[in-house]
Amino acid sequence: MPTWVEIMLRTLSAVSILFIMTKILGKRQVSQLSLFEYITGASLGNISAYIALDSDQKWYLGVLALATWVLVSVLMEYATLWSRWVRGIVDGKGTVLVEKGTIIKKNMNKVRVTLDEFMMQMRGNSIQQLADVEYAVMEANGEITFLLTKEQQPLTAKTLGLTVQPEREPQSVVMDGFVIEDTLRRSGFNRIWLSKQLSENGVDLDEVYLAQVDDTGKITIQTGDRAIP
Structure with missing residues (x-):
């Protein structure tokens, strides 16, 4: 096999393996990583580069190293869940x-x-x-x-002694011109109601980029170039 073909295949394999390993580890933003997680991420990247480029060595040794790092990282995550002392060492304190x-x-x-x-x-x-x-x-x-x-501190209803009703998250009932049936049903409406709302606002379904319904039943519609409250 030509060297360039081997390098290409090893690179694709390394990327695929690293993707799977990262999915196992879960996802956090870079700013949320602990020191140990940061070290793990850097090490996984280096090992993946080794798998891709070092054709003189056996590729499966790199995979073994990746799997070992992931296993250690997963065990460490469980240890931080179970032990406050370990969590203080690994994640640090404020x-x-x-x-x-x-x-x-x-x-x-x-x-x-x-x-x-x-x-x-x-x-x-x-x-x-x-x-x-x-x-x-x-x-x-x-x-x-x-x-x-x-x-x-900003004023809140509690500060003012007011009682407010709980608010439900707005539900997206149309996205990219397609009706999201289960969300529409959860909102307590159906296609007939939706068609009436679109008709009253002079909008066709295929023009709707996004339509949301709030907890009061009010619909807001966003087309490609305008918003219709």
């Missing part, structure tokens, strides 16, 4: 940076966050001054979460 409106400098130094970086994170959360912050915590994934003082 670090309080601001407590009762006061910056804790030793914790800032511990996590190596400068004031400039901290202020940038504040502005990214639409906070302009430290006096508005009650607590700030650097989470295990490196993100900083802020709790505003009560005076700066």
Whole structure:
């Protein structure tokens, strides 16, 4: 077999195997990865490259290494579910940076966050001054979460002493011109009602890009170039 054909086949096999292994591991955003998961991801990528390019070695050894990494990672995930102590080591813990409106400098130094970086994170959360912050915590994934003082927190129905009815998620009943029958039924309507709504708004079904029904029964329609409330 020519070398270039072997490399192509090994690359396709490595990609397929890596995809299957990643599906087994589950999915998280990069910002949500723990240190161990980050190391696992980098190692899996390196091993896959080895499988694809190192034609002097037996390819199945790379697959064995991949399977071992995935097994260790899965076992570690279960260990973090069962043990708080293991979870603290693998995933880490949050670090309080601001407590009762006061910056804790030793914790800032511990996590190596400068004031400039901290202020940038504040502005990214639409906070302009430290006096508005009650607590700030650097989470295990490196993100900083802020709790505003009560005076700066947005008003809610509970704050105002109001009782509101629970709200249901809007249901998509038409997507790309096709009716989603089960969603339409769950919303308590049928095709006759939908056709009437479209007719009243002067829209044909094949023109509808997206149509949603809220918990009050009101429909909103989005065509390719306009929205019809």
